[in-house]
Amino acid sequence: MDLSLHAVSADEDAKPLLAMRGIVKTFPGVRALDGVDLEVKAGEVHCLLGQNGAGKSTLIKTLAGAHQPDGGEIVWNGERVTLPSPVAALKLGIATMYQELDLIPTLSVAENIFLGHERARYGFTRPAAARAETAKLFERLGHAEISPDEEVGELSAAGQQLVSMARALAHDAKLIVADEPTAALASDEVDNLFRIITELTASGVAVVYISHRLEELRRIGHRVTVIKDGRTVSANLDARESSTSELVDLMAGRKVQTAFREAGAAAVEFGDTVLDVRDLRRDGEFRDVSFSVRAGEIVGLAGLVGAGRSEVLETIFGARGADAGTVSVDGKRLRSGSVAAAVKAGVGLAPEERKSQALLLDMSVTHNVTLASLDDYSTVGFTQRSRETKDSLSTLERLDLRPADPWRLVRTLSGGNQQKAVVARWLVHGCRVLLLDEPTRGVDVGARAELYRLIHELAATGVAIVLVSSEIPEVLGLSDRVLVLREGDVLADRPAAELTEGDVLDMVMEGSAA
């Protein structure tokens, strides 16, 4: 894998503006960056490619001064630098446009642009100066119609993107990091953004460009760096010459097989259809989603974030109302938009945001586990505390949740064990259908393998499972059948064994069909 590292390292031109070498960043239980190299020259658009979880976000946060690397060096204009804070990065001229726009919607355009470096004298703000400078910036961006006094929350997504860009320019940035800037834009707005980027690079500004749309890289990119699993697998490829299949292969790397179901065990007999989803639609999110899951079967939903995967799960669960279509469990149609009906029919959801959507962090494991089944654990409204403890303890032991202490506060458990507590809630409830949204997010590698084993065991007991994950190998490795979604459309519904990581990547990346 390391062979390609220095393949295209000959740089005959000027010295690089930025060079990051061997950057390492670890979080408790996760090695997010494991030796990343990135080299950016002045005046180029340098594309950063990688799958979800490859480490792109961590890398740009390191570059923005938001994360401190544990190893490696950053060289800026030939000098070794450290970036202890976002302010330090901005001072050097590194500005970042985050994907989730970090603007304050209730403040005006000018106030947002000069937030943190307000135009002021003796502590008094000088709004007129800020307004004038803002107007000048938007003129430069070719969007003089955006008024400095407008409230940012009133602007369209494209307008907010421009504000973000203007803010980068206001810092006199020499390097702008743009994380999926086109994700929320319509095609004519994309054209305008590309025109601005081209003008900026012509004036010597460098841009680090992150996007999943390979055809965009061809349009504006000069060079490409591909990272996978926290490592640079290929640096400084030519953006226009490299073939799609070459890039996809680099991103996918070799197929990950560890801890997933063995190939031989694939021919499992499934039971009757438990969950049946017909023509489910939510306007603006997804349309015409149809599939069914049999007892013991695991169906995976693959796609990029924003493809509508979580929305499908939440609509099946009734947390969102459907605009059209039906969800049936054991042949009985569920009332749309009613969580209570879904829970009663035996559907359980382990949501994407475990801490904010599923857990009561300051309550005990037992109280979390029995939360959905309180009616079963009470007589005329009084809770049966000893039965609760007994059943939650036996479930904890079944799931190997450690420590198996039913009175421990959930806050003090590790990510993997918190996920087990969520699963335990639906086991105790006796669920027939389990919806798992990113079950391994924030879970370290060892605990992941355990969760994989657990998911298979649950399926073996006849639970129908629908799984969503951003990590394509995980979906392919765990599921019996995979649905591929892109921007709300189901592109494929095939047995997992017939799909490769490259196939799925091809499908989910718009315009990359080779």
Place this chain on the structure above:
Amino acid sequence: MTKALDTPPVASSTASALRRSLRLDVRLLGLLGVLILLCVIGIITRPETFPTQENLSTMLRLAAAIGVVSVGMTFVIIAGGIDLSVGSIVALSSVWMTTLATQSYGPFVMVLCALLVGLGCGLVNGVLISYGKVVAFIMTLAMMVSARGLAERLSDRRTQVVTETGFTEFFRASFLGIPVLVIVLALVFVVGWIVLNRTTFGRRTFAIGGNAEAARLSGINVKRHTALVYGISGLCCGIAAIMVVARTTSGASTNGLFYELDAIAAVVIGGTLLSGGRGSLIGTLIGVLIFTVLRNIFTQNNLDTDIQNIAQGAIIVAAVLLQQTTSRRRKRKPATSEPGPQPTQATGSQS
């Protein structure tokens, strides 16, 4: 919070349950210490009048109504809400139950009237907050203003004397030497404690205050439950109104003034989180008693009420500061045994 992996799980769970209850006690013991300290000050400064049965009974009678209101307030705050309208609901209930028309039907109708008015106001709060999505602070502020306005209109701003002697005699009596008002407080408290700690309703109240979204995604009807919690608070106000009317033998639109502040203060120093999800009725009760004893000491020593208010404010801040340090310590400890916050970007939140 040490791991007990070697011991059998059952033993570790009982040990942990024991630790849990002990930890709760440590916090409450601190409060109890403050209460005892205040009593000692009372005994030292007024040895002949403070520690008498008569004074004790006076104090408890005065604490009774605010105590009942605080029980309801504890439910609301644990569920993540706030109720500013309690004082005004007490006033409205007290006025409505003492109008000439109501009194003409006798004591039972008077009591029923106060309970229904209180419950009704509480449910109006609750329904508009949960189904109408009005922010609790605003909704109960509006109720606070308009309920008192309605009370003034009903009573014409006059004090309505209770002529029904059976009513006043019953509530001003003592049973086994304990004033009936204090017995009512004890009953409300015990029922409240059982509902909060031993029923599914109570568990759901904690769950909604702790994480409303998680409660919703567990199939709990969060809206209906929230409405009912405000109903409970209103009902408590109705009970408190009966107690105030019995004590003063009259109903007036000025009853229950600033009860909301006293009740919130008692709940907060009792260890209930204003953000919801955690709290204790025992703490609330001790909180109410602390303020009552404090007031009694100041009155007995002929001190100005302004100093009393300053002391009351200082106690609130001190109690909250104390709780923050204990909860911080509790949070820091387990951090050593867990991997800590996981970076989401490391596991795929990129696109």
